[in-house]
Amino acid sequence: MQKRIFLLRSARGRGSDETSLLDYHRPLTRRGESAAISMGKLMLKKGYTPDIVICATPARARQTLAYIWPSLLRKPHLIHDDKLHMMRGDEMLARLQQADPAYHRLLVVGKTPGITELARLLYRPPSSGASSPFTAEMAPCALAVFECELGSWAELTPACGGLIGIET
Numbered sequence: 001m002q003k004r005i006f007l008l009r010s011a012r013g014r015g016s017d018e019t020s021l022l023d024y025h026r027p028l029t030r031r032g033e034s035a036a037i038s039m040g041k042l043m044l045k046k047g048y049t050p051d052i053v054i055c056a057t058p059a060r061a062r063q064t065l066a067y068i069w070p071s072l073l074r075k076p077h078l079i080h081d082d083k084l085h086m087m088r089g090d091e092m093l094a095r096l097q098q099a100d101p102a103y104h105r106l107l108v109v110g111k112t113p114g115i116t117e118l119a120r121l122l123y124r125p126p127s128s129g130a131s132s133p134f135t136a137e138m139a140p141c142a143l144a145v146f147e148c149e150l151g152s153w154a155e156l157t158p159a160c161g162g163l164i165g166i167e168t
Helices: 030-046 059-071 089-096 114-122
Strands: 002-009 052-056 077-081 105-110 143-149 162-167
Touching: 002 114, 030 059, 030 143, 030 162, 052 059, 059 105, 089 105, 089 114, 105 114, 114 143
Parallel strands: 002 105, 052 077, 052 105
Antiparallel strands: 002 143, 143 162
């Protein structure tokens, strides 16, 4: 059975020079807001509709999702995970393995470095031996789309994801 994973890095948040708020509470920049709206439209156009979303809780992750939400065809089940933003890639992988197998299309909204590390873990190089597109951090508001042959999320392992594409 095919399971699809969407990994979305949160859009650009305000820097420490722009606000006195702690990193966790920093909102998106106007450019970040615009990027998230555009990503929502692109997801709609491509039919990228998750049936479950696991979103980190920092302001920029929640705001990124809020700007994408109106473009989703069906409103997915939503989980705000207050530990996700501190997880490294292997911990995120373990978190996804706990997802309900009834869901087939999972969107993770998180921040770097964890979201990029998870993309690196999931990436299965093509037989051509092409290099990984995840050598650098994912760009703000970038979306990596993977497809995995899994019966349940518990079967999710490193290098099981065929990369469908990276959207920016």
